[in-house]
Amino acid sequence: MGNVKNGRRAVVVAGARTPFVKAFSEYIELDAIALGVLATRALLKKVDLPYREVEGIVWGGVILPSGAPNVGREIALDLRLDPGCEAYTVTRACASGLQAVTLGAAAIERGEADILICGGADSTSNAEVKLPQKLVHAFAPLALGKPTPADYLSAAPKLLPLTELIPRQPKVAERSTGEVMGESAERMARRNEIPREAQDAFALRSHQRAAAAIASGRFEDEVFPVQGAGGKWVHTDTLVRADSTMEKLAKLRPAFAREGTLTAGNSSALTDGSAAVLLMSEEKARALGYKPLAAFASWAYTGVDPSDQLLMGPALAMPKALARAGLRLADIDLVDMHEAFAAQVLSVLKMLASPAFARSRLGLDEAVGEVDPERLNVHGGSIALGHPFGATGARMVTTMANELARTQKKTALLGICAAGGLGAAAVLERID
Amino acid sequence: MNDWLVEIGQNKQARSMIRSLGLPVPVPEKLVRDKGPWSAAPLRDQPALAGAAEGSALVSEIATALASAGADPYVAASDAHEAAFRAAGEAYGRPLRRATELGEGKRVHALVFDASGIEGAAGLKALYDFFHAHIDRVARCGRLVVVGRTDPRAEPERALVATALEGFVRSAAKEVGRKGATANLILVEPDAAQHLEPVLRFVLSARSAFISGQPFVVRARAAHRPNGKVPFVRPLDGKVVLVTGAARGIGEATARALGQEGAHVVCLDRPADDAATSKLARDVGGTPLLLDVTDPEAPRRIADTLKGLGGVHAVIHNAGITRDKTLLRMKADLWDQVIDVNLASVVAITQAVEPLLKAGGRIICLSSIAGIAGNVGQTNYAASKAGIIGYVRALSEKYAERGVTVNAIAPGFIETRLTAAIPFVVREGGRRMSALGQGGLPIDVAQALVFLASPGAQGMTGQILRVCGGGLIGA
Numbered sequence: 010m011g012n013v014k015n016g017r018r019a020v021v022v023a024g025a026r027t028p029f030v031k032a033f034s035e036y037i038e039l040d041a042i043a044l045g046v047l048a049t050r051a052l053l054k055k056v057d058l059p060y061r062e063v064e065g066i067v068w069g070g071v072i073l074p075s076g077a078p079n080v081g082r083e084i085a086l087d088l089r090l091d092p093g094c095e096a097y098t099v100t101r102a103c104a105s106g107l108q109a110v111t112l113g114a115a116a117i118e119r120g121e122a123d124i125l126i127c128g129g130a131d132s133t134s135n136a137e138v139k140l141p142q143k144l145v146h147a148f149a150p151l152a153l154g155k156p157t158p159a160d161y162l163s164a165a166p167k168l169l170p171l172t173e174l175i176p177r178q179p180k181v182a183e184r185s186t187g188e189v190m191g192e193s194a195e196r197m198a199r200r201n202e203i204p205r206e207a208q209d210a211f212a213l214r215s216h217q218r219a220a221a222a223i224a225s226g227r228f229e230d231e232v233f234p235v236q237g238a239g240g241k242w243v244h245t246d247t248l249v250r251a252d253s254t255m256e257k258l259a260k261l262r263p264a265f266a267r268e269g270t271l272t273a274g275n276s277s278a279l280t281d282g283s284a285a286v287l288l289m290s291e292e293k294a295r296a297l298g299y300k301p302l303a304a305f306a307s308w309a310y311t312g313v314d315p316s317d318q319l320l321m322g323p324a325l326a327m328p329k330a331l332a333r334a335g336l337r338l339a340d341i342d343l344v345d346m347h348e349a350f351a352a353q354v355l356s357v358l359k360m361l362a363s364p365a366f367a368r369s370r371l372g373l374d375e376a377v378g379e380v381d382p383e384r385l386n387v388h389g390g391s392i393a394l395g396h397p398f399g400a401t402g403a404r405m406v407t408t409m410a411n412e413l414a415r416t417q418k419k420t421a422l423l424g425i426c427a428a429g430g431l432g433a434a435a436v437l438e439r440i441d
Numbered sequence: 442m443n444d445w446l447v448e449i450g451q452n453k454q455a456r457s458m459i460r461s462l463g464l465p466v467p468v469p470e471k472l473v474r475d476k477g478p479w480s481a482a483p484l485r486d487q488p489a490l491a492g493a494a495e496g497s498a499l500v501s502e503i504a505t506a507l508a509s510a511g512a513d514p515y516v517a518a519s520d521a522h523e524a525a526f527r528a529a530g531e532a533y534g535r536p537l538r539r540a541t542e543l544g545e546g547k548r549v550h551a552l553v554f555d556a557s558g559i560e561g562a563a564g565l566k567a568l569y570d571f572f573h574a575h576i577d578r579v580a581r582c583g584r585l586v587v588v589g590r591t592d593p594r595a596e597p598e599r600a601l602v603a604t605a606l607e608g609f610v611r612s613a614a615k616e617v618g619r620k621g622a623t624a625n626l627i628l629v630e631p632d633a634a635q636h637l638e639p640v641l642r643f644v645l646s647a648r649s650a651f652i653s654g655q656p657f658v659v660r661a662r663a664a665h666r667p668n669g670k671v672p673f674v675r676p677l678d679g680k681v682v683l684v685t686g687a688a689r690g691i692g693e694a695t696a697r698a699l700g701q702e703g704a705h706v707v708c709l710d711r712p713a714d715d716a717a718t719s720k721l722a723r724d725v726g727g728t729p730l731l732l733d734v735t736d737p738e739a740p741r742r743i744a745d746t747l748k749g750l751g752g753v754h755a756v757i758h759n760a761g762i763t764r765d766k767t768l769l770r771m772k773a774d775l776w777d778q779v780i781d782v783n784l785a786s787v788v789a790i791t792q793a794v795e796p797l798l799k800a801g802g803r804i805i806c807l808s809s810i811a812g813i814a815g816n817v818g819q820t821n822y823a824a825s826k827a828g829i830i831g832y833v834r835a836l837s838e839k840y841a842e843r844g845v846t847v848n849a850i851a852p853g854f855i856e857t858r859l860t861a862a863i864p865f866v867v868r869e870g871g872r873r874m875s876a877l878g879q880g881g882l883p884i885d886v887a888q889a890l891v892f893l894a895s896p897g898a899q900g901m902t903g904q905i906l907r908v909c910g911g912g913l914i915g916a
Contacts, residue, residue, distance in 0.1 A: 197534065200534035200535060200536060201534055201536070202536050314481055314482070316482075316485070317481070317482060317511070317534075318534050321534070356534075359531075360531075363531040363532065364528075365527075365528035365529065365530075365531040365532045366531050366532045368532070369505065369509075369529070369532035369533070370532055370533075
């Protein structure tokens with residue numbers, strides 16, 4: 010949690026990411042491992058670090074290939090990093106990327122490593138469609154053993170009724186409640202009284218700021234080109250709509266409930282992409298001649314009841330991270346929140362601003378505070394850029410670390426909600 | 442063995458035939474019960490209509506209880522009271538809505554009225570105003586709750602309010618009982634408001650399905666400062682609870698319900714029942730203890746077992762027998778057995794385990810409606826069960842300083858093996874003499890026992906809580 014032991018601090022040296030694209034489009038042939046390889050290679054090229062220096066990879070992802078779930082290790086092997094470069098992969102839903110980065114930072118602070126690559130990727134296009142378990146149970150003995158004709162015959166009746174064999178379309182639904190995430194967010198919008206106009210306005214701002222960042226070249230340092238399907242090169246995030254307007258957003262139909270307020274326009278979309286961050290111990294970074302961008306003052310992970318308000322986790326995690334860093338919201342220069350849904354961000358902002366919430370749920374005397382819209386998601390967020398689940402946390406760390414260095418501001422607060430009723434937050438501070 | 446009228450009531454054709462023929466058959470509503478472990482939000486998304494009399498001061502506790510239990514609040518109160526509901530709504534994502542937003546004929550699960558501001562006879566009109574307008578809105582198996590103040594040292598003009606609320610609630614219980622709904626009263630003594638929320642939560646939840654027309658008195662008498670907040674999920678985690686007579690019936694249901702809430706249950710019953718008791722202890726992950734409660738060695742052996750477990754949080758004296766005979770025909774041993782099991786051993790065991798009770802501990806005894814009202818052939822039983830009442834009241838005063846609460850549950854007609862053996866006509870009489878028009882189940886008593894054992898019930902001590910479905914006879 011940012012406890013600096015023996016004076017060792019883990020610093021963010023650099024970050025790199027692929028452009029994010031809509032699922033089932035340009036990156037359809039690139040699985041999570043391939044995307045991870047691209048980001049890691051680009052990152053190492055950018056900082057000109059010899060491959061043998063990388064001691065380990067901590068990687069995050071949600072849709073992990075069933076045959077090779079340790080994506081981090083596969084990246085190390087595919088890239089032919091030193092065989093001694095160990096690696097592991099973690100999963101914490103949409104906060105997997107941030108989880109990977111904070112785990113790497115913790116390991117460096119404990120003295121377990123000096124140079125780590127931490128990041129995440131997800132290829133929704135390559136999500137495996139699961140065969141119904143009935144089919145698996147019927148055929149596994151045949152596939153794994155030495156089946157006789159009698160075995161085949163006895164397997165056949167297990168397939169009935171045939172309708173149960175049709176693979177089901179995977180939905181982003183909670184296992185414990187069966188609720189689709191959009192429905193949970195729709196309920197949150199109602200319970201926190203977030204109107205449609207506010208959600209659309211927030212989404213519009215995300216697109217406008219992302220478009221401005223792309224146009225001004227702000228992302229050129231972070232985003233590298235990728236060659237996708239059919240040899241086509243992708244240079245920038247393809248989901249950003251520079252020409253979005255309130256009128257266009259207002260025309261969209263509700264996506265999750267008949268009289269709902271959430272639409273495809275004010276929700277994040279299924280996306281492919283990856284992002285990687287280079288972490289070093291401060292001492293090593295300076296010894297190798299790198300200028301560190303930022304370090305973690307703190308991080309925090311929380312859980313809430315998924316059947317109550319699934320995506321309110323950051324409302325508990327962000328105050329926790331602030332407390333651990335010994336800071337107040339008023340002290341924070343930049344706030345970056347993952348935009349799963351505009352309604353979700355606006356609900357969390359309302360909770361942070363509510364004194365009653367702070368007293369009842371956080372045990373504080375006053376509200377955490379109002380987040381200044383000018384400081385929030387200054388270059389857009391997941392609604393405009395897209396949300397490859399495992400990559401988002403690493404994207405946010407990269408963008409905020411760079412932003413602190415560029416603007417010479419001091420602190421940034423990150424907040425991410427995740428499936429399963431989880432929340433994640435971190436405080437980054439610039440290093441001089 | 443099922444209640445035949447409740448079963449008929451479940452059959453649509455039978456119900457419509459009874460209605461169309463105009464038969465005077467009181468078909469009781471099948472009660473909604475919660476058999477599962479306590480959940481964080483037992484009122485998930487259910488609408489609750491809340492009102493308050495002028496000058497009422499318990500609104501913020503009520504608002505917090507409703508919001509944190511997951512209810513959607515509709516408020517029929519002044520602006521001053523709305524502020525409390527708005528704050529609770531912000532904290533729990535349950536935005537304040539006004540009662541006027543409820544459509545014509547829209548039903549609510551609960552009506553909650555804060556009557557703590559009522560100061561005298563004239564002020565009772567506020568009760569009429571709120572409930573006259575809204576009592577029809579109570580849904581099937583819903584809840585009607587009045588929250589009021591009581592003060593043992595109040596002036597007579599104010600003292601009348603608490604009992605007036607009681608009379609009101611007893612009648613209201615009989616009016617809504619037909620729908621399977623309950624009506625109860627919570628009286629809060631001075632300085633006891635912090636103990637209100639868990640009691641309100643229990644009364645509003647499905648776990649209080651068979652409790653109706655009863656007053657719950659919340660007091661600051663047995664003070665105990667626990668670490669951290671009162672838990673609403675797995676409230677008995679890691680706590681040792683002794684249940685006597687655990688092998689079957691109410692005892693078994695109680696042991697299972699306690700086990701679900703994380704308690705380590707010491708299941709005690711006679712050696713003759715060792716199979717059932719051992720199986721039960723295995724099922725709930727507890728400890729079996731085989732002995733006869735009337736054995737002179739029993740108190741010491743129980744104390745040794747509990748000492749070996751590091752002490753005990755709650756003792757539930759459930760073991761009890763009947764030996765019915767009219768007094769003239771009752772032989773001495775029938776008298777002795779009943780007094781011994783139901784009363785003398787309760788006293789002896791309690792004395793022996795007293796040093797092992799943890800702070801914030803619980804003694805809970807089983808009394809009985811028969812003990813309160815009396816029955817032909819039950820002079821022995823009624824003496825023992827009424828004796829429990831006096832014992833509990835006095836013991837609660839003695840243990841109050843230690844933060845240990847002492848209460849009793851008085852079950853009404855509960856469907857068990859024992860009551861199944863009663864002749865049909867008498868049994869029907871027993872079943873139907875309640876506002877809910879049906880017998881209770883062992884789980885109803887068990888849930889009440891679990892509640893009294895839980896940390897949230899710290900505000901209740903010296904109480905005799907009837908679990909009787911709103912018995913028609915007596916108060």
